[in-house]
Amino acid sequence: MEFIRGNAKVSVRENSQCYTNEMSAHDFVHLHTHSHYSLLEAIPKVSELVAAAKADGQKALALTDNGNLYGAIEFYKTCRKNGIKPIIGVDFFVAPRTRHDKEHAKDEPKERLVLLAKNEVGYRNLIQLVSKSHLEGFYYRPRVDRELLETYRDGLVAILPSHAGEHAHSLRHGNHDRAAQSLDWYKQLYGASGGCFVEITRHPEIEGHKGRMQEIEKVARQVGLPLVAAHDVYYLQSEDSLACDLVNKIRTAGFLERDMDSEPRNFSFLSQAQINELFVELPEALDNTIRIAEMCKLELKLGTWVFPDFPIPAGSSANAELLALAERGLLERNISKTPETDARLNYEMSVITEKGYASYFLVVADLLRHAREKGILTNTRGSAAGSLVSYATGITTVNPLEYNLPFERFLNPERPSPPDIDMDLADNRRDELIDYVRQKYGENKVAQIGTFGTMMARAAVRDVARALGHPYSLGDMIAKLIPFGKQGFPITIANAMKETPDLAQAYKSDASAREVLDLAQKIEGNARHVGVHAAGVVIAPSAVTDYVPIQFDPKASRIITQYDMHAVESAGLLKFDFLGLTNLSVLADAKVRVKNRLNAEVDLERLPLDDAKTYEMLSRGETHGVFQLASPGMTNYLMELKPTSIHDINAMVALYRPGPMAFIPAYIERKKDPKLVRYLDSRMEPILKNSYGVIVYQDDVLEIAVKLAGYSWLEADKFRKAMGKKIPAEMAAQKEKFKAGCLANHITPAAIQRLWEQIETFAAYGFNRAHAVSYGNLAYKTAYMKANFPIDYMAALLTADAGNVDKIGETVSECRRMGIAILPPSVNESLGTFTVADNRTIRFGLYSIKNFGTGIADSIIAAGKKDGAFKDIADFLARIPDRNLNKKSLESLIQSGALDELGERGVLLSNIDTLLSHQREHMSAPKDQASLFATSSARMGTPTLNLADAPAAPIEKRLEWEKELLGLYVSGHPLDKHKDVLARQRMDIKTGKEKFPRGLETVIAGFVETIRPILTKTGERMLFARIADFSDSIEVVAFPRVLKDNGGLFTAGSCIMVKGRYSDRNGDVSFVVEKAKAL
Known part of the structure; x- marks a missing residue:
């Protein structure tokens, strides 16, 4: 290996501790660097580190983040792209005793060890060490111990850190012998292959540092270990030290304390010239950085995918099994065997077979088969719906032939990327399917994909x-x-x-x-924390750690990969997307409710797509709770469009996005008046016929590029990606290519320019047609259930919102608009979820009371089923011997009105300590006595519970509690006494938020729910308040000049009228107040 500096050449002598050269300057490689993946401890991005090395003429670079490999693949690829040799390593935390010891004040890791991968064996051992340090050794930090280091030592170079190494700690405590013993142990472990070095650093700004380095040098030479120069990098420029200190304070939730008198410690990315100046008297330590760089020859085989080991019958193959499954599926779905069907199936199978993807399809088909068998509702999004094989094998739910969905948008012979099938699952049962995967393939072969929350x-x-x-x-x-x-x-x-x-x-x-x-x-x-990808799961043919490092999800016990979705794919594992979707849970729940209440079976896969009630409901704008169609803007467009077919819904799902949204008016106008349909070229008619000549889908752009501009499918896919990235140089190149292709196909320059403008506006945000069709069909299903089984659907929707009082409040408002009454919770009538009481009434569920756990709710329901309704509060307390019935939960029951049948709220609240004492007596009583007591209680009440007199809770207080705990008012409404005034308002808050022009003055009236006063920079008082009427609520802003005259009006609970203007900022609607008065 040769490193060149200027015209001089530095040659490497094998088995030498240093390198001979004729230069006064020495080449240097940074071998101890940290990126932002050392979460909230360092700040450089990987690309910035590589760029700094390249700018300084460094030929190699190591990444050694703290206790992880998060950035390894990104680092490797970025280095390769920039002509830098990548050296992958980890700055490990070492357990003081063993990784299994986790005793406070004894086992927090203080010592560190840097390990670098020499080759693939070393890289695999880094993966094992990192994974086990997280899964087995985590205590404050992920920790390795000597046992792990001995087990996974091959293929690694060890660098013993100058500050945090075990030997450095010993020397600081004056224990020279222990330091020597530590170095000798590592020498025996890694030194036989010349792979153990003692780090020396130079920090003249740190008092005493020079003396400590001299001690380390002395003991290293005594033991016979070579020295290596390093500068522990945590940021790029010295002026970034404050920002680095800051992220550490963000990590520890502390506050930055500035010391203006002392010189900050320098952990920046020093240049080779700076390093040479610092190590002028120790050239061997510089040369050993080159020696280590030469030793590290890791070559990763990226982009070669492996598939789960799906069981195949003896004598068969994955290709044969997939074809057989597809052919059976076509028969089960009643798809006629026609030349078109046969040709499409054979073509798709040829592509799948050629690319070796059959086992992937079999795995996904098996997962979704299991989901159907267990009654888990599914939907498959994305371009996979363009595959007939996917539809025939039960992977997708729409027939691509019916919707003219191109297979090439999903897979084509020219595109190198792997298949990506996104599975939507009922979110309340998603974990069941992941558990099935673990059981079928093995716990150690399955992991959810990690992701990074960024700042x-x-x-x-x-x-x-x-x-x-x-x-x-x-x-x-x-x-x-x-x-x-x-x-x-x-x-x-x-x-x-x-x-x-x-x-x-x-x-x-x-x-x-x-x-x-x-x-x-x-x-x-920068990365702030590790999380779990919303959908991604990997299934490996062997242990996941044969391919990628793993750890626990910081918030749960789930195993996740340390690599994100892009790095996982580069490492060879395909991502299986299991995305939980609430709307599927709602549909499944509604379907069961219809079956139980009406004994009617709803086949969601075979709904009539021409249901008049569904389209009429959408045309009226009654879209609350309808998947993808419920936003105010979408609702307004639907009311204007008056959809009459599934194609209209699919188109609106695709068009209601930035960019394509500009084409919605043209779509609506052309639907209403087909004479307005025009094509820039007659060859566009087969592509755009169903959308009235309007470009709606990404596929439209791809097909136009292929059929009018002469692109191949691979070129068209690159065209799509270039448009999405909006990189000027790429856009300009594509424009010239597109223009030349269209001219060659005899399209006029004027038509080409107009077509390009449409594509340019559209392409960055467009949906592919298969995705829009999948989502459009799901939207239709939710709309169909709401239109045809409204009370069952709304009860399911309320149940899905359990725990979110704001969403429940919105859905209850929609129920009331629909003429559906909502009854308050009741310990005698409610179940856990919302239930249908009769054809026009829904009963509130106990699970949806805020601050009230499901465990105590289940105990109440079970007691009611066992011995009948509770007679009084004493009976209730005697029959709920549950420790979860604490003060908070009992308070929630009382304030929400769930105990109104058993006692008045004010009286019960005033006696809450007495109630809890009474219940605890029952819990502590002997079982036979408690049983006898409970029996008499159930029969004749409990005479020993005496409640003190107390005033009844006023209506205002009851309303406040209900809104807080249930998300709605039950006993009335704070504005009931002002109904006449509100009836004279031009429009309610909900309508104003959706339709009233911004900037024009208007008046709103309502009830002040909350206020949040703040002080301006000049010390004046302003406030934010939330005002609600019968329809909705809105944040209002009152600046200091308004508060001077009207400040007393803005108190929680007051009913006021305000004049001002609606304002939109960042998608949030607020109301800026000019004047206010009391109602």
Whole structure:
């Protein structure tokens, strides 16, 4: 191996501790560096580290994040792309005793060890060490121990850190012998192959550091271990030290303490020249960085996929089994055997067979077969719906031949990427299917995919402001000035300052805001924590750790990969998407309710697609609870469109997105008047016929590129990706290629320009047709159930919202609009979920009371089923011997009205301690006595419970409790006494939020639910309040000048009328107050 500096050559001598050269300067490789994947301990992004090495002429670079391999694949690929040799390593935490010892004050890890992979064996051992340090050794930090190090030592280079190595700790405590013993142990472990080095660093800014390094050098030479120069990197530039200190404070939830008198420690990415200056007297330590770089020759085989080991009958093959399954499925789905069907099936099978994907299809088909057998409702999204094989094998739910869905958008012979089938599952049963996978393939072969929560613009600002010790209001004020990005394109702070004058002004005029924004930009986009991908699961043919590192989900006991979805795929494991979807849970629940109540079987896969009641309901804008169609903007378009076919719904699902939304008016106009349909070229008619000549789907763009511009399917797919990324250079190249192809096909320049403009507007946000059809059909199913079985569907919808009082409140409002009454919770009448009481009435479920657990709810329901209705409060307490009935849960039962049949709320609340004491007496009584007591209680009441007199709870208080615990008012409404005034209002809050022009003055009236006063930068008082009427609620903003005259009106519980203007910011609607008065 040769490293070149200028015209001089440094040659490597095998088995030598240093390198001879004729230069005064020595090449150097950073072997101890950290990226932002050392979560909240370092700040460089992987690309920034690689760019710094490249700019300095370094030929190799190591990544050694703390206790993990999160960034390994990204680092490897980025280095390769930039001509840098990647060295993958880990900065390990070492357990003081064993990894199994976890005693406070004894086993927190203090010692570190850097290991680098020399080859694939070493890389696999890093994976094992990292995985076991998390799964077996985690205690404050993921820890390895000597047993693990001995077991997984092959293929690794060890660097013993200068500050946190075991020997360094011993020397600081004056124990020279123990330091020598430690070094000798590592020498015996790794030194036989010349793979053990003692790190030396140079930090002249740290008092005493030079002396400590001299001690380390002395003991290393005594033991016979070579030295290696390093500079532990946690940030790029020395001026980034404050930002790095800041992320550490964010990690520990502390506040930054600035010491202006001391020089900050420097852990920046030093150049080779700077390193040479620091190590001028120790050239061998520099040369050994090159020696180590030469030893590390890891070559990863990325992009070669492996599939789960699906069982295949002896004498058969995955291809034969898939074809047989598809042919059986076509018969079961009553699809006629025609030349078109045979040709399509054979073509798809040829592509699947050629690419070796048959086993993947068999695995997915088996998963969804199991789901159907267990009654788990599923839907498959994405381009997979364009496959007839997928439909025939039960993977997808729409026939691609009926919707003209192209297979090539899913798989084509030219595209190298693997298949990706996204499975939507009823969210309340998703874990059942993942458990099935574990049982079928083995626990050690299955893991959910990890992901990283990142500090995007708003979050970074809030984190930085808090860690700097600023009041919450400053960070909140700055964050709210940053607009939300568009879907898939999060906005940066730099772009936000260009787009938002108020933010730019705050940066210019406020020193605190400027510091927050400057520091936030240094950490913006960095990983903050590890999480679990919403859907992704990997299934390996052998242990997952044969391919990727794993750990526990920090918030649960689930096993997750340390690699994100992109790195997992690069490492060879395909992602299986199990996405929980609430709407599927609602549909499944509604279907069961219809069966139980009406003895009617609803086949959701064979619904009539021409149901008049469904389309009429959508045309009236009654879309609450309908999948994909319930937003105010979509609802307005549906009312204008008056949909009459499933194609209309599919088109609206695809068009209601940024970009394509511009084509909605044309779609509506052409549907109403077919004479307006025009095609820029007659060859576009077969592509756009069902959408009235409007480009609706990504597939439309791809087919236009193929049929009009002469693209291959692979070129068309690259065209789609280039349009989505919006990179100017790529866009310009594609435009020229598209134009040339169209000209060659005799399309006029004017038509080409108009067509390009349409595609350019559309392409970045367009849905593929298969995805829109899958979602459109699911939307139709939810609309059909609401239109035809309204009370069952709404009860299921309320049940799905359990625990979310805001959503329940919205759904209850819709029920009342539909003429469905909602009864309050009752310990004698309610079950856990919402239940249908009769054809026009739904009873509130106990599970949906806020602050009330399901365990105590189940105990109440079981007691009622066993011995009948509760007679009085004493009877209730005697029959619920459940320790979960604590003060909080009993208080929730009383305040929500669930005990109204057994006692008045005010009286029960005043006596709550007496009630709990009475219940505890029953719990502690001997079983025979308690049983006898309970029997007499059930028969004649309990005479020993005496409640003190207390006033009844006033109506205002009851309403407040109901809103807080149930999300709705039951006993009445705070505005009941002002109904006449409200009836004279031009429009209610809900209508105003959806339709009233922004910026025009209007009046709203309502009830003040909450207030949040704050102080401005000048110390004046302003406030945010939430005002509600019978239809909805809205946040109102009252600035200081308004509060001077009207401040007394804004109190929780008051009924007021305010004049002002609706305002939209970042998708949130608020109301800015000019004047206010009491109702």
